[in-house]
Amino acid sequence: MNTDRETREKLRAFLLLLFGIFGILIVVWRLTCYQFQYDPKHYPVDYGAYNVLSYFTLQSNIFSSVYLIIRAAALYGSKRARKFAFNPTVTLFVTTYIIITGLVYNSGFLLGMSPPLRWNTPYSAMHSFTQMFHHVIMPVFMTVLFLFPATDEKIPRKAPLLAGIYPLVYSIFSIIRGAAGKMHFYPYPFYRPDFYTDLFAKGRESPMPAAYALMLPALIIGIGLFIGTAALLRLIYNKRAEKRA
DSSP: HHHHHHHHHHHHHHHHHHHHHHHHHHHHHHSSOOEEEBTTBBOOOOGGGGGGGSSSSHHHHHHHHHHHHHHHHHHOOOOHHHHHHHOHHHHHHHHHHHHHHHHHHHHHHHHHHHHOOOOSSSHHHHHHHHHHIIIIIHHHHHHHHHHHHHHHHOTTTTHHHHHHHHHHHHHHHHHHHHHHSSOOOSSSSSGSSSHHHHHTTTOOOOHHHHHHHHHHHHHHHHHHHHHHHHHHHHHHHHHHHHHHH
C-alpha cells in the first residue's frame, strides 16, 4: 500500500513539475521570440519585449509555475520545499491571483475588450495558444489543485485581506509608472486616466483630478474582487482541509 501511495505521489509530482516547467518555457518564448503585432485598439504602440513582464497575467503565471515546481519538489521529499508549497496561505495567494487573471481576461473577451485570438501565422497561433494557456488552462489547473489540500492546516482568517496587498501595490505602481514614464505605458486600459474620461465624459476634455477621482472607486472594487475571491477560496479550502483531518 505504501509503495502504491509513493508511486501516485511521484506521478503527481512529475505532472506538477512538467506543468510548471512548461509554464516557465512559455514565458521564455514570449521574451525571446517577441514580435510586435500592430492592433489599433489593443496594441497601437510597440513598447518592447520586456514590457510584457509588466502584465499581471505574466506575473501571476510565473508565480503559479514556480509554485508548481516547488510543490513538485515537496512531493519528491524536499523538506524546505514543503514549508513553502504546503503553506495554505501561499497556496491561497497564488490561486487567487491566477483565478482573477482568468476571470478578468475571459470577461473582457466576452465584452470585446480583450485582444482577439489569431491563428493565421505560426507566431500568431503560438501567441494565441499562450493566451489560452495563461488565461484558461493555468487558472483551471491551479483551481483544481487548490481543491486538494496538501495538509489539514487551515488558512487563517486574515489571509484574504493580505491577498489584496500585492494587487494594490501593483496597481499603484502601474498608475504612477504610466503617468511618469517616458513611454506612458499602462499594462491595462483601466489604469489610464483617459479611459475614464472617454467612458464617462464621452470624449469631452476633463481635468486629470476628475479622471483619477473616477479611477479610485474602480481601484477599490478591483482590490475588493481579490479579497472577496480569496475569502471564498478560504472557506472552500478550510472545509476540504477539515475532511482531510
